[in-house]
Amino acid sequence: xxxxxxxxxxxxxxxxxxxxxxxxSSSTTFHFxxxxxxxxxxxxxxxxxxxxxxxxxxxxxxxxxxxxxxYTTPILxxxxxxxxxxxxxxxxxxxxxxxxxxxxxxxxxxxxxxLSSSNHTLGSPGxxxxxxxxxxxxxxxxxxxxxxxxxxxxxxxRFNDPNDNHVGLDINSLTSVKTADCSxxxxxxxxxxxxxxxxxxxxxxxxxxxxxxxxESELNSxxxxxxxxxxxxxxxxxxxxDIDLSMHFEEVMYVGFSGSTxxxxxxxxxxxxxxxxxxxxxxxxxxxxxxxxxxxxxxKNPGIGVPGEDGDGNNKGNKKVGLVVGVVGPVFFCAVLxxxxxxSVKKWRxxxxxxxxxxxxxxxxxEFSYKELRVATNGFNSxxxxxxxxxxxxxxxxxxxxxxxxxxxxxKHSHEGKTEFLAELSIIACLRxxxxxxxxxxxxxxxxxxLVYEYMPYxxxxxxxxxxxxxxxxLKWERRYNIAVGLxxxxxxxxxxxxxxxxxxxxxxxxxxxxxxxxARLGDFGLARxxxxxxxxxxxxxxxxxxxLAPEYLQYGKATDKTDVFSYGVVVLELCCGRRxxxxxxxxxxxxxxVDWVWELHSKGAICDAVDKRLNKEFDPDEVRKLLLVxxxxxxxxxxxxxxxxxxxxxLNNESDExxxxxxxxxxxxxxxxxxxxxxxxxxxxxxxxxxxxxxxxASKNADVTVxxxxxx
Numbered sequence: 001x002x003x004x005x006x007x008x009x010x011x012x013x014x015x016x017x018x019x020x021x022x023x024x025s026s027s028t029t030f031h032f033x034x035x036x037x038x039x040x041x042x043x044x045x046x047x048x049x050x051x052x053x054x055x056x057x058x059x060x061x062x063x064x065x066x067x068x069x070x071y072t073t074p075i076l077x078x079x080x081x082x083x084x085x086x087x088x089x090x091x092x093x094x095x096x097x098x099x100x101x102x103x104x105x106x107x108x109x110x111x112x113x114x115l116s117s118s119n120h121t122l123g124s125p126g127x128x129x130x131x132x133x134x135x136x137x138x139x140x141x142x143x144x145x146x147x148x149x150x151x152x153x154x155x156x157x158r159f160n161d162p163n164d165n166h167v168g169l170d171i172n173s174l175t176s177v178k179t180a181d182c183s184x185x186x187x188x189x190x191x192x193x194x195x196x197x198x199x200x201x202x203x204x205x206x207x208x209x210x211x212x213x214x215x216e217s218e219l220n221s222x223x224x225x226x227x228x229x230x231x232x233x234x235x236x237x238x239x240x241x242d243i244d245l246s247m248h249f250e251e252v253m254y255v256g257f258s259g260s261t262x263x264x265x266x267x268x269x270x271x272x273x274x275x276x277x278x279x280x281x282x283x284x285x286x287x288x289x290x291x292x293x294x295x296x297x298x299x300k301n302p303g304i305g306v307p308g309e310d311g312d313g314n315n316k317g318n319k320k321v322g323l324v325v326g327v328v329g330p331v332f333f334c335a336v337l338x339x340x341x342x343x344s345v346k347k348w349r350x351x352x353x354x355x356x357x358x359x360x361x362x363x364x365x366x367e368f369s370y371k372e373l374r375v376a377t378n379g380f381n382s383x384x385x386x387x388x389x390x391x392x393x394x395x396x397x398x399x400x401x402x403x404x405x406x407x408x409x410x411x412k413h414s415h416e417g418k419t420e421f422l423a424e425l426s427i428i429a430c431l432r433x434x435x436x437x438x439x440x441x442x443x444x445x446x447x448x449x450x451l452v453y454e455y456m457p458y459x460x461x462x463x464x465x466x467x468x469x470x471x472x473x474x475l476k477w478e479r480r481y482n483i484a485v486g487l488x489x490x491x492x493x494x495x496x497x498x499x500x501x502x503x504x505x506x507x508x509x510x511x512x513x514x515x516x517x518x519x520a521r522l523g524d525f526g527l528a529r530x531x532x533x534x535x536x537x538x539x540x541x542x543x544x545x546x547x548x549l550a551p552e553y554l555q556y557g558k559a560t561d562k563t564d565v566f567s568y569g570v571v572v573l574e575l576c577c578g579r580r581x582x583x584x585x586x587x588x589x590x591x592x593x594x595v596d597w598v599w600e601l602h603s604k605g606a607i608c609d610a611v612d613k614r615l616n617k618e619f620d621p622d623e624v625r626k627l628l629l630v631x632x633x634x635x636x637x638x639x640x641x642x643x644x645x646x647x648x649x650x651x652l653n654n655e656s657d658e659x660x661x662x663x664x665x666x667x668x669x670x671x672x673x674x675x676x677x678x679x680x681x682x683x684x685x686x687x688x689x690x691x692x693x694x695x696x697x698x699a700s701k702n703a704d705v706t707v708x709x710x711x712x713x
Contacts (some may be wrong), residue, residue, distance in 0.1 A: 027276065028076070029276045031273075031275075032272060035051055035052065040071060041119065044067040046067030052270070052271050053271075055259030055268040056268050057261075058267050062264055063261060064263055066123065067130060067258070068256060070255065075253060076277070077090075077277065088278065088279050089277070091198070091276050092113065092273070093199075093274045093275075094196070094272060096194075096195055096270050098190050100190050100266040108264040108265075108268075109125070109127055109259075110150060110154060110260070110268075111259040112258050113148065114146050114147065115147045116146040117252075121146065123258070123260075125262055127156040128260060129148075129174065129258055130258035131258055132146075145248070148171075149167065150168045150170055152168060159175045161179070165181065165188060166179045166180060166181050166182055168239070177241065178241045182212065184238075186214075187214045191214065194215045196231060198211040199211075203246060204279070206244045207242055208240075208243055209240050210238055211236075212238050365439050366440060366442075367441060368441045370446050381395075397452070406440055406453060408452050409451040411450070433490050434486075434489075434490075435493075435521055436522055437453050437523035456514060458518065460510045460511065461513075461520075463510075466580065483514070487507075488645055492645040492646045496561075504564050504567075505564070506524060506548075507571060508570075509571055511524040548570050548581060549563075550567070553566075569630070569635035570594065570635055576627055577612055595632070595635045596665065602632060608621055636661075647659075
């Protein structure tokens with residue numbers, strides 16, 4: 001192709017892109033013949049057994065219960081660029097069973113299929129179907145927005161129920177928009193038989209239909225053969241509603257099921273599930289239009305001068321112009337050359353760094369484009385920030401094309417930021433453990449340093465324990481103990497099972513995340529260091545967070561696996577006691593050290609009194625005592641007396657005997673010739689910002705402060 005034809009072809013392509021709108025589609029489809037935890041999240045009393053999900057407790061005596069199951073990945077239902085003009089249609093099919101062996105004296109409440117903007121949907125039991133909290137309705141405040149199809153097995157006049165065997169459409173309320181009596185089509189929801197439901201919403205027709213079909217086979221928990229279910233879709237729906245749901249859709253929503261009972265033996269099962277969303281066409285608007293031409297945009301021909309009396313004046317002016325051009329031209333050219341050189345060198349350095357990263361990650365995490373991450377975080381909008389640290393901010397990212405959610409860590413534009421970014425990327429990309437926050441990808445573009453992690457819906461331990469008072473109840477004792485076990489497992493892996501030992505150096509509650517099942521996930525490897533096993537530690541500038549730093553680390557600045565063990569011990573005590581490592585007294589200004597406080601109770605033989613009072617004594621005393629003693633043994637001032645993380649894991653799994661913890665904590669003495677004491681440093685750190693204490697703050701302090709010499713007596 002010659003240059004002329006190439007230019008014409010290029011013009012055609014540019015014109016086509018600019019002046020013709022483009023459409024893309026987004027859809028989600030999944031099919032689960034049997035259910036598993038791989039893509040599903042269970043909340044409340046929900047459980048999985050033999051490929052079948054039970055939403056409520058299975059008990060021979062009447063009980064009160066509620067449970068929820070959701071598809072873990074959010075689904076795109078509304079195009080944010082066009083709002084309701086481009087909304088999703090969807091279709092779902094599932095089989096369920098509601099069985100009540102004691103129907104005369106024990107009634108139940110039912111099951112629902114829902115769409116919700118929250119993946120934490122878990123409401124009250126009873127008539128609330130596990131969709132909304134009873135306190136919210138009492139106060140006329142319902143923060144949980146949802147669209148639900150209820151299969152209601154209890155008559156409740158508060159919500160205008162027609163009977164105890166009906167299906168209804170609920171929108172942000174348990175008072176149905178429209179209901180239908182299932183008896184009219186010969187279906188008894190409480191029969192115990194398999195019931196297959198089809199729910200179809202057609203956006204273009206603004207219509208929702210619900211179909212039901214009942215088989216003759218009763219649910220048997222010992223029989224997983226579902227081939228006898230009646231899968232033939234009926235011709236006529238049981239519920240037919242003309243409605244525009246786009247007004248109630250959010251940009252992304254979660255789909256799932258909820259069920260509830262109230263003093264009943266009724267059980268609720270979901271045995272298989274298929275779902276498809278479709279119909280969104282996102283239009284890319286035109287960038288420009290050939291018809292938007294006004295008089296002001298058309299340049300008019302200037303008048304042509306006629307030689308005359310001012311001819312010499314014009315010639316002089318031309319000479320001056322020529323002189324200016326002769327001088328300015330080379331200067332301008334040099335300036336352009338310098339700018340071009342600067343930009344080229346900068347891009348070369350960035351590309352070199354990117355190539356170096358790519359060389360080490362060819363089989364590792366995905367490389368994202370900057371544009372993709374910018375769109376997913378809404379332009380790194382401050383409203384999407386879910387965390388802040390010394391080396392940048394963490395944003396919630398929603399990928400519209402896939403419906404996935406992630407956490408994007410954006411490092412600051414500094415030398416330290418780049419160093420920590422590369423350290424974190426090179427370390428965590430090579431690690432594989434179930435209790436690590438999974439690294440999904442990275443990006444080095446436009447001077448940005450970005451890491452993409454799996455999104456942790458419950459955030460960090462400290463948020464659950466302290467910042468969000470309404471969430472502390474999620475951490476029942478069993479979950480707290482499991483978090484301690486999970487954290488011990490991943491630290492044992494980092495210290496002793498990796499090819500090279502990894503020292504995290506910043507173990508603290510805010511760096512231990514909780515996934516959808518409340519499993520501990522260790523993150524933030526910005527301060528981590530790799531070293532060969534059995535090699536002496538290298539002395540570095542002390543970095544970390546006050547309250548979690550081991551005494552010998554403050555003294556020598558040498559991080560070892562035992563400094564991580566000390567920090568782990570402090571986190572374990574936090575989990576048990578529900579208190580921060582360093583707190584002010586409620587009345588007064590005296591600082592209380594958590595390790596000292598627990599050790600004092602241990603010396604009095606009352607160590608179990610340290611347990612979090614909010615647990616209301618709902619815990620295993622033996623496990624409490626064991627975990628508190630493990631915390632103290634790990635936080636022993638003498639690093640040689642601390643156990644390895646492998647030993648800790650064995651103790652918590654009842655595979656090893658407990659370590660004897662002295663009744664009195666070893667005392668520490670400090671040199672009197674130094675300007676500051678440890679307490680002064682701690683108070684200063686707390687006054688600056690207890691929550692955001694980090695490595696850079698510690699570094700700036702230690703550059704000018706002599707750390708006290710510590711010895712163990």
